Amino acid sequence: MLRLLVLEGNSLAGRRRWAEVAGLTPSESYADVLRALAPGAVVDICTPADADARLPQPLDAYQGIVITGSALNIYQREPESLRQIELVRAIFVQGVPMFGSCWGLQLATVAAGGEVSLNPAGREVGFARKIALTELGRAHPMHVARGDVFDAPAIHSDIVTRLPPDTTVTARNAMSEVQAAEIRNGRGRFWGVQYHPEFSLQDVSWVIRRIGQPLVDEGFFADLAELERYAVDLAALHHDRARRDILWRLGLDQDVANDGLRQAEISNWIASLDAR
Template identity: 90%
Template structure:
């Protein structure tokens, strides 16, 4: 029975803000996605941003570790971020496979010697458009079942600007040269994406409502009423994927509306853990 660990990227305040809007913290929602994709798995949650955080089990008790998004900015080097950087370095050293979304990719990048900064092109909101697999990405098992170009849920202002020495870009778009990557460090392997394959359409609606006025100020919406209509359309589509009118109006396709396609990278990572376990059992 595989045991997985979800590392919550947010501080306590960030978790509370998200839960007030979405009903669950990001790590709780991510754990639910993992349980749906791997019903046989035991999934634990930890909050390493907290000063008093403890892992439920030793690192080597886990077959794989997942890192959520976060409202933190890693280049500010706040204690909540520094604690997570050190933990990820330890995980790399111990060789437990990791997967991360958004903050997770940024965290693994910095832990392995790369750099992250504020995106001069601005914020990527709602959906990352026209993500294109690189030559390495087209051959990478993380992206199995993905089209060469696709859209995905996304919300971020920061980007990876310099990959670590043993990093490979597997996807990019006009907003970020690193939309997905594999990073190797120590004994460890990390697969990560700048977008959020774990997000449902309801989650995207929640994060847009959570940010609110800044999205109006930045020109994404004319006013809060327009923002609310957009979020309401996403929430409606979440519950009724047959609404072709909403798919058309929102400019979305099945790479977002279909759960299996939207969550492809997570499912592929879980499958890679199965293969790793099988190989270990044959050679153990």
């Protein structure tokens, strides 16, 4: 029986903000995605940003560990971040395979000796466009079923700016030189992406609404009314993937609209656990 652990990247306040919009915390939503992709798997959740957090089981009870996104900025070195860095270092030592989205990639990077900084190019929001697999990425098992170039749900202002030792960059785009990577450290193996393959189109709609006015201020939308129309379109497409008009209007393709393609990296990581 496959037993997985989801590490929630957010503080209690961050979890509450997300749950107010989505009804679930990021770790709860991610756990649901894992259960759908790995029927029969037992999926536990831990909130290591909390000072009183406890692992549901010892690390060696898990075949794999997943790290969610987060509203934290790791370079601020807040206690909520430092606790997570230490836990990921312990997981590398233990050798349990990890997968991480966005914050997860940044967290593993810093835990393994790299650096993360604010992106001087600004925020990447809604979808990361024209993500291109590197030569090594095209042959990497994390990206099986992906085209050489694709879009993916994304929301982040921070990027990996210095790679840790023994890192293989598998994808990049104009906004970030590290959109996906494998990190080896100690006995451990981490696969991670800067985008969010676990996000549904509804999730992206909620993200857009939750951020709101700052996206207008940063020039992504002319006003809040335009932002709302965009969010409504995404929610409608979530419920009806045949809406060719919305796909065309938003410049999206099946690499986003098709669940199997959008979640490819997570599925491939789960398959790599079965092969161990």
